[in-house]
Amino acid sequence: MRAAVMYGAGDVRIEDRPDPKIQQPTDAVVRTVLSCVCGSDLWPYKSMPATDTGRPMGHEFLGVVEETGPQVTSVKPGDVVVTPFTYCDNTCDFCARGLHISCRHGGRYGLDGVEGGQGEAVRVPQADGTLVKLPVGADSAMLPSLLTLSDVMGTGHHGAVTAGVSRGDSVLVVGDGAVGLCAVIAARRLGAEQIILMGRHTDRTDLGREFGACEVVAERGEEGVARVRDLTGGDGIEKVIEAVGTRQALETAFGAVIDGGTVSRLGVPQYEEGPVGPSMIMRNITLTGGASPARAYIDELLPDVLDGSIDPGRVFDKSFSLDQVPDAYRSMADRRVLKALITL
Amino acid sequence: MRAAVMYGAGDVRIEDRPDPKIQQPTDAVVRTVLSCVCGSDLWPYKSMPATDTGRPMGHEFLGVVEETGPQVTSVKPGDVVVTPFTYCDNTCDFCARGLHISCRHGGRYGLDGVEGGQGEAVRVPQADGTLVKLPVGADSAMLPSLLTLSDVMGTGHHGAVTAGVSRGDSVLVVGDGAVGLCAVIAARRLGAEQIILMGRHTDRTDLGREFGACEVVAERGEEGVARVRDLTGGDGIEKVIEAVGTRQALETAFGAVIDGGTVSRLGVPQYEEGPVGPSMIMRNITLTGGASPARAYIDELLPDVLDGSIDPGRVFDKSFSLDQVPDAYRSMADRRVLKALITL
Numbered sequence: 197m198r199a200a201v202m203y204g205a206g207d208v209r210i211e212d213r214p215d216p217k218i219q220q221p222t223d224a225v226v227r228t229v230l231s232c233v234c235g236s237d238l239w240p241y242k243s244m245p246a247t248d249t250g251r252p253m254g255h256e257f258l259g260v261v262e263e264t265g266p267q268v269t270s271v272k273p274g275d276v277v278v279t280p281f282t283y284c285d286n287t288c289d290f291c292a293r294g295l296h297i298s299c300r301h302g303g304r305y306g307l308d309g310v311e312g313g314q315g316e317a318v319r320v321p322q323a324d325g326t327l328v329k330l331p332v333g334a335d336s337a338m339l340p341s342l343l344t345l346s347d348v349m350g351t352g353h354h355g356a357v358t359a360g361v362s363r364g365d366s367v368l369v370v371g372d373g374a375v376g377l378c379a380v381i382a383a384r385r386l387g388a389e390q391i392i393l394m395g396r397h398t399d400r401t402d403l404g405r406e407f408g409a410c411e412v413v414a415e416r417g418e419e420g421v422a423r424v425r426d427l428t429g430g431d432g433i434e435k436v437i438e439a440v441g442t443r444q445a446l447e448t449a450f451g452a453v454i455d456g457g458t459v460s461r462l463g464v465p466q467y468e469e470g471p472v473g474p475s476m477i478m479r480n481i482t483l484t485g486g487a488s489p490a491r492a493y494i495d496e497l498l499p500d501v502l503d504g505s506i507d508p509g510r511v512f513d514k515s516f517s518l519d520q521v522p523d524a525y526r527s528m529a530d531r532r533v534l535k536a537l538i539t540l
Numbered sequence: 541m542r543a544a545v546m547y548g549a550g551d552v553r554i555e556d557r558p559d560p561k562i563q564q565p566t567d568a569v570v571r572t573v574l575s576c577v578c579g580s581d582l583w584p585y586k587s588m589p590a591t592d593t594g595r596p597m598g599h600e601f602l603g604v605v606e607e608t609g610p611q612v613t614s615v616k617p618g619d620v621v622v623t624p625f626t627y628c629d630n631t632c633d634f635c636a637r638g639l640h641i642s643c644r645h646g647g648r649y650g651l652d653g654v655e656g657g658q659g660e661a662v663r664v665p666q667a668d669g670t671l672v673k674l675p676v677g678a679d680s681a682m683l684p685s686l687l688t689l690s691d692v693m694g695t696g697h698h699g700a701v702t703a704g705v706s707r708g709d710s711v712l713v714v715g716d717g718a719v720g721l722c723a724v725i726a727a728r729r730l731g732a733e734q735i736i737l738m739g740r741h742t743d744r745t746d747l748g749r750e751f752g753a754c755e756v757v758a759e760r761g762e763e764g765v766a767r768v769r770d771l772t773g774g775d776g777i778e779k780v781i782e783a784v785g786t787r788q789a790l791e792t793a794f795g796a797v798i799d800g801g802t803v804s805r806l807g808v809p810q811y812e813e814g815p816v817g818p819s820m821i822m823r824n825i826t827l828t829g830g831a832s833p834a835r836a837y838i839d840e841l842l843p844d845v846l847d848g849s850i851d852p853g854r855v856f857d858k859s860f861s862l863d864q865v866p867d868a869y870r871s872m873a874d875r876r877v878l879k880a881l882i883t884l
Contacts, residue, residue, distance in 0.1 A: 455642035473812035486824030
């Protein structure tokens, strides 16, 4: 089979790899139908040291089950399935607490002998716990929106959930990437009344408005903070979802949040140290969020995608074939594409 | 009147100051009966640059109302009252949210023309919002425990509340100072089943055991983390209350908390930057806590003090007269005294 492999910053190659096969009785092999490039894939694309062995890429995909191990009971060959961006048993104590990202038998795609999602097929460990059967055909027009349940929509939802968004809330979303836009969808879905989106790409913030943002703040840093405060009575905003991952975005979030408010982070931090000194304590700011337990949210979000209540697939603004994946990375890194869909 | 004034690190003096008088119609003047030294007073005691003007010290006190402004209705001369460690109107939107520490008309003792609590009398702004009348006489044996409602008990309670402690929980308290010990009381009061106390002063941890700690961990750093993990099944503990304020204590808290768990900070951070990088995100750790809205908790905690359900006054292990306040600071800084009571 063919798959995308990263060999270093800016160096993504499509190459032949052995076809994935069942190794454990709990495995399934899924033939990929749709995959995509994640904002988090861009960090190694910018900074990964060159390597000879390469790293299979991609952790968001849906496809058709090709084969299952003898212990797999919840899916069968021919089923159309989506995976959360990490696999999990969905039975351990962490999964039972809704923290599938920390599953005792879980792991990440592209590591430990498991292929990435940006390829023709993947062996999925813990298939019963991981895969969710979709009640659509492999040619459904809904597939892009269903694919977002793999990561980006579940991640945006995690931000809204951990920020404690509820009916009538004011919410700031920092970042107009695909995660930020899905956070807007999620905040709206949970009943937020005032959603402010910080971003500078008009095409993206326009989509954010369609998703439910009431206001767009293009300014950054202190100016952006001042603008958010202007829009919210001067004291800051109760709930902030930080969907970028830079130190500046975190500082903006702290600057914009009201005393006693919550900052929920979704972006992978591109920093090790953050400003959590006396000011955060005196202002009673809570810092929460994290890597989304995407599996936990699929059951909740799936009906809303199927009935069209939410349409997160609109974050995909360009489609690429597997051969074009290197271009998909370049296009996203250059901000020419919001989120690249990969069709297989 | 006479009061304690700090002129620099290690330099606390008792001096004559003008008697506080009513300045605003919402003021009350309180004649101090009991005060104490706070752990947070020790930070300037260690590091305050020398100054000619000095800073009146103390923010925890109870006493007898001497005079009230014409708009004060909730207390009258002769009432025995306790104050939270910041004054507040108890009516603004922040107070209504339970965040009295951020009150729009609030402020701190020892600043802005308001005396500190370590003196014979204090003008209390926003008296109706700030002061709580105590149903005891000025000679009650309960006064030390009632004094803790001013700060230390409310602060420990804030840690337990913001950590989300509830029935059956496992809770780690980092730090065997008076705040940590009150956090043990608070965690027990909220139903925690397993309370682990980290501290190295046997007299303090013994008191912590009496307050409800099941286990004491004397080790620090990685050893301490390993010990907590041993005591909790290996994965860490759900809720951590950090009651020290050092960088090491924060790192210990992060090390000991389980994925998806909560670290609540109470100690004033003696650092500006903290380890909130990718690991915190991947583990879904929440960092919360802050300066306690002590006023918010007095109504809830007062009945438990009055009926003897909790006895937080036991954190006072030595009593000092006003003239002995410099020695009280020294004794606490040298760790010879856990928490110094000041009798006036």
